[in-house]
Amino acid sequence: MGDKTIKTALVTGAGQGLGASMAEHAARHGFRVGVLDLDKNNAEAVAGRIDGIPLAADVTDADAVEAALDTLGQAPDLLINNAGILRTGPLMEHSVDNFRLVVDVNLNSVFVVAQAAARRMKDNGGGTIINMASINAINPSTLCGAYATAKAGVICLTRQMAMEWGEFKIRVNSIAPGFIDSGMSEPFYKDARIRELRGNAVPLKRLGSADDIAETAMFLASDAAAYISGENITVDGGVIHSVLMQLPRE
Numbered sequence: 532m533g534d535k536t537i538k539t540a541l542v543t544g545a546g547q548g549l550g551a552s553m554a555e556h557a558a559r560h561g562f563r564v565g566v567l568d569l570d571k572n573n574a575e576a577v578a579g580r581i582d583g584i585p586l587a588a589d590v591t592d593a594d595a596v597e598a599a600l601d602t603l604g605q606a607p608d609l610l611i612n613n614a615g616i617l618r619t620g621p622l623m624e625h626s627v628d629n630f631r632l633v634v635d636v637n638l639n640s641v642f643v644v645a646q647a648a649a650r651r652m653k654d655n656g657g658g659t660i661i662n663m664a665s666i667n668a669i670n671p672s673t674l675c676g677a678y679a680t681a682k683a684g685v686i687c688l689t690r691q692m693a694m695e696w697g698e699f700k701i702r703v704n705s706i707a708p709g710f711i712d713s714g715m716s717e718p719f720y721k722d723a724r725i726r727e728l729r730g731n732a733v734p735l736k737r738l739g740s741a742d743d744i745a746e747t748a749m750f751l752a753s754d755a756a757a758y759i760s761g762e763n764i765t766v767d768g769g770v771i772h773s774v775l776m777q778l779p780r781e
């Protein structure tokens with residue numbers, strides 16, 4: 532079963548964006564990292580950079596997830612459920628298939644992967660799970676109805692898992708990133724005007740980075756967060772609290 536002194540992490544959707552960054556940070560923190568992604572080439576490229584284990588799997592496929600965990604060989608001490616997709620559109624026009632896909636990849640997969648990992652963590656004496664939510668889970672926004680609904684479910688599922696799995700020494704928390712200049716949002720922020728407008732709308736006057744998210748994940752994964760479970764940490768420079776500050780005054 533491998534060297535027990537080296538901790539193992541599994542990061543899903545780690546082939547690019549925030550997942551790749553969190554996989555790199557975890558490796559720097561001494562974890563042996565399973566780099567899981569639907570995109571085999573990207574998983575291999577990231578794993579190659581950090582001496583990790585590439586795992587090509589679809590997080591919605593329970594059998595594929597079991598096989599990936601078997602390949603990892605050791606119960607993960609840390610699981611980061613990061614894989615996600617964004618499909619935008621007004622609810623009036625969203626196809627049912629698209630809505631289902633968004634919920635399947637962003638929410639149902641969190642249950643699939645966390646359950647498979649938590650069973651192994653339980654037998655191994657515990658572990659830590661971090662689920663990626665979004666500020667969309669807290670505040671609805673234009674065209675993001677399916678995504679927001681799925682991410683709200685992620686926060687609720689996080690709390691439920693934390694309550695049920697605490698007795699097995701498994702901590703479960705979520706992170707809700709805000710306007711992040713990486714991953715799925717990168718194309719959007721290529722437009723200099725949007726970058727400036729969005730950055731200025733944030734109380735801290737800048738967009739967030741992949742490092743901002745990865746550093747939060749590393750804190751939640753660490754012993755410094757040993758008594759934190761069932762929490763959602765919003766990492767958004769304060770933007771979700773700013774709505775009343777932006778209302779017209781006259």
Ligand SMILES: NC(=O)c1ccc[n+]([C@@H]2O[C@H](COP(=O)([O-])OP(=O)(O)OC[C@H]3O[C@@H](n4cnc5c(N)ncnc54)[C@H](O)[C@@H]3O)[C@@H](O)[C@H]2O)c1
Pocket residue numbers: 543544545546547548549550567568569570573588589590591613614615616636663664665666707708709710711712713714715716717
């Ligand atoms: N980037 C942002 O602005 C932002 C903001 C809030 C929340 N998030 C969340 O952070 C997470 C990472 O987002 P990102 O911006 O890095 O996105 P991204 O699109 O750059 O990366 C997502 C990764 O997940 C993988 N993936 C997608 N479906 C999969 C599946 N079924 N099985 C396995 N892998 C799959 C993709 O191949 C890709 O490598 C997502 O959950 C996203 O919703 C991102």
